[in-house]
Amino acid sequence: MTKDKEPMTNDKDLVLIGGGHSHAIALRMLGMNSLPGVRLTLITNVSHTPYSGMLPGHVAGFYTFDECHIDLRRLAQFAGAQLYIDKAVGLDLNSNKVICANRPPVAFDVLSIDIGSTPAKESVSGVAKYAIPAKPVPQFLKRWNRIIETLAQHPKQSLSLGIVGGGAGGVELAMTMQRRINHVETRHGTSVKIHLFHRGNQLLPGHNSWARRYVQKLLRKRGIQVHLGETVSQILPDKICCESGLVVDCDYSFWVTQASAPSWIAESGLHTTSKGFISVGDTLQSLSHPHIFAAGDIATMVNHLRPKAGVFAVRQGKPLVENLRRFVQGKALHPYKPQRRYLSLIGTGDGSAIASWGSLGWHSRLLWRWKDHIDRKFMWQFRDLPEMESANPVPEKTPNLTKLPRLGTPKNAPPMYCAGCGSKVGSTTLERVLKRVQDEYHFSTPDDIILGLGTPDDAAVLKVPADKLLVQTIDYFRTLINDPFIFGQISTHHCLSDLFAMGATPQSVLAMVTVPYATAAQQEETLYQLLSGAMKVLSQVQAPLVGGHTTEGAELTFGLSCNGLVHPQQLIKKSGMKPGDRIILTKALGTGILFAAHQRLQAKGRWIDQAVESMLLSNQEAVKVFRDHGVTACTDVTGFGFVGHLVEMVQASGVAVELEWERIPLLEGVTELVQQGIASSLYPQNVQAARFIRNQEEMCDRANYPVLFDPQTSGGLLATIPGDKAANCEQVLQALGYKDSHIIGQVISASSDVPPLRFL
Template structure:
């Protein structure tokens, strides 16, 4: 028996903007029992607008000016969904996403920033680089800077459209960075030409007269060509066309004009202003839908309109957090009134800044830039210096947790709809998920028609006490099962990763999957929340199963303390076509299809030591199915194969070595490694299974020479949804690698050679 806080409400945050970042940190410091929080964001990190001009100018690295949302979500025990919200179903309280099933909510908050209004100008969308979303701007800019560095003698013409504060600061920042690259040793540069287009007579219309004139003088002194009172009417490839007839050739065109909002906000039924921004009251609450909140640039306070500036988004963090908590607890909300005047520190791109507040202005000054730099770094430090979690804390959703095979049914505890922190949950069959919940979820799960197989005699379409499948004549049946706790707090992605992991055993033996049974543990929650978690989980698993024409025919589910999932899979293979571990032959080469490192990376994530981009890469690898690789190996005459999972590369390789009675020479530099894995192992961060896996090290013939090599620990790193390791003839190897790369396995490598086993000599030699 076990006590837990069941999930009773879902709070969904759309967007990883400044306001949500602050609110998430506060939720981590002061969690709300019974509330599951989900963050839906297009990327695992979010840029801090205050440091972006400095990044463009070359003063900050990308990492220094981005908030790591994976680390923040991990600290706050928040489900992180990397996806794009494209709509709201307000009647059914669901967020519609681009690449995943709808996400249910009881309360939702929107902080997705704004986008430049480019639609009305022909060619702008196709040929200009918008300042927002910032991620796309930075991707273009970083690539551009790389190209310029490779050819610093080239002539460059830049066009910036929009003379507000954002356009002016961007112009000065990119000019400063490009001048440092292009200038000769004597500081002379005649190869850079920058044009700034603005429809008004003066720049920066929201600032006082002194600031406007000061920046205009700076731009003129730095030989930026100003085109004031020029309205851009068209953007052609490498050309800006104005209504006056002015045409200016530009190699790169940046669009930094008035902000707008995505259409789906208004189309969802939310009340918006003329530009599509969500209208909110003093509580940051939608004036039309009280369960919807909005903050940052995407929101307009009807009683206190303010410019779209990062300073207001930052200051909305605490009031949004407080009102979200109050709303979820059905308490009265607290009004928030933003200040009318605020201090702006605007960089000039050369290590100086100008201060502006109301009618006051001062600068440019290096001291002001150092002050701005101190403020910005202190802000970012709030997200890098979050308190560390206990490594034993689970990684799955805030309140994780399973059910059973072939027939889905069973009663649940009686007081599910009146949860209490001291609720005791039954064990045995009393822990199963209720039949009503299961029936509702399975109605929502639609298996593609490709899974309508004639050899499935009884499956989910007509549930019985067990599923029944037919084995064709002259075929053998392959069975496997895998089940483990969630290593990522997104049940939809976890379902996909688990399905890939479980099917890999089938593929590794040269078999074709026939059917699968699911085993799931779902976190304690009221019925609606159990159903939502199970739906997301099974949707992910079914997506992967359908790709290999494998129907889900049943399963078993229980409730528990944390989210866990697995599959029992069966496959079919002709006995003569089996790939076994015992098939390695001297003279063959070994090919590994995926990079190593998931064990150490997710151990590091538990300790908040992994960068978000490292986990992104690891997840991308785990979502890659081994199905195509297995077929490729068969086509290239592979005689032995295994999948690399919990025992690590060397552990699974030793199983092949002992079964085949051969020796192996491994090329350490050729072994593919995931980004960040070497860094985390060098910090001493390894999986809890690592020490057990390390026991096979005594099979290494030259252990004393290699055990201090920086790649050595990763030979024992347990993998989740790892790659296939196959032995095949040497003359087929290069062609096989080429085909694998075309099939989408970029990390595949020839990592070693099969040798004749010499008696009394350890069978593994590592070549550094």
């Protein structure tokens, strides 16, 4: 036995579904004061969640995307939470698992749900097909931004917008949309009409009579057509039809009616209201399942009925965290009673706002300034997070960067744990995981696998066909993202890439895994998620997992030893570059910088989303395209960085290259992070390759120069194609989904007295 300084193991899984206001507050509070013995996981279908208080201002153009969205990736990283970007679609309450749309089920001991609501579509014909719902917000904003872009691109276009719903949401949307459109009209002369439909005889139900009358008068004064007492019966592609017979031409229809809940909530077996919302008591616990909590719009406090408004979701955040903390600690929970009256501030799209409080009302620019101050203060708490570690600067010469913090390290591990074979994951745990992933990702074993996972032998036995060469490679590294399912996919793509770069077809793989210390059940779930990700990729390339080794450790690590087969005449090497060839790079650079920043809470969630999307793109199809276009040399860009791997090719081929600096693709956010001095810990070693750059002094002054030496995880391919075929090759790659593929330079004859790389 060897001694370690880590504390006790995590023994409970707390899973949060949804990144609503309550959960955002919960994550921040848990980041400031963690829950001992608890592994925290957030499941959300977006990495940036909108703050409802500032959303209308964003529609009007007052706030940028970042100003009115909470970065859940950064927040989850701060809280030490696993982040699963996926949509929950069901619950298995018999086995306590969350069913997701695109990943394996997620186990929980304690669950909290804060997924908001969606506008009730009822049974109106055409709504699902033609209307644009106000929620989910990301889809709404995508459509709205597209409309604004269309207006800007087609000056003097006539357009008619219809908004169904005369509550505060519909009213505010009408006025803020008009403000944004007026800005476009001022520049382009666009003509747009806005229609607001409401089944009631007065707008703003639930507000005082002054507010209802004032808003109706204000809308009409601004030229917004208000249709009261009109029940919409049908939505057509270009019309809104009402039961009264009223038909209004509308190019776009927006649906902003009463809130509704997704059907899977009631179908799961949770106690719900007649409208499908989760029924909770004063402690925010489900009435039917006390280990499940709910907050925000998706929950209804049965003893304190309140409107579905963001103010209540915000105020539920603190009591939710306190009760989750007390529940896992086995303590009595505290009841929470929301206030009966609340101030409603409705932006009017012109830098002013309407206040509604009880029977009182007021319209003033001072109210907007007050609202703006409140909203910005609320959002600031999610930006003002302590940094995980100060940024590593990128000095002019060889930098001395500190080692990156360990990822995936549990806050609680046993004070004593075994080394050697005593550190292996238990056989029963491993057997259960392998059975689960094999049942889910079953594919037939090729004839050349003599002995594999299905046999009890000590090693796999493979047959190598007489007319093929065996290509072998191995990669193994720590997790860079707190999602073992995604990490398993990224790692597998990365490991297989060496085979693809050499033109080989994967035959089999051996896995190497270190699972963080935890209970046996938690280790099983981590291993299951990880291997499910790996098997998802392996099943796509029909490469069976034939064995491996698992151990316990301080952090999650994973790698594969890969075997591939290739015909001798189809083997692709680094040494085939010829003068006149064009150089093609298939993926954008910058993953090392982005994840170094992510560890320090300095990368935006959408930047990491884009990087993950790139890393999940297999290089297999790109190699087929290269082969069809007469590829002469190829490698994959990984740990040694762009320049390091290119130098290997150039030296092996005895040539030189000229590179077009502006055509080298970079991932979003990389330029900004380089300016902040962020770099990977491997940068100091990789930058030594700068001596191979002929115009190094000139290049050092360019803003993104450090990216040339940035280590890539699951990076793209770097290949040379005959000059007369390169342009077509580039087009085919982009059409296949390699959108960042570019011809970035050409091969020239080498000169013995100068370095072989020159940037133009």
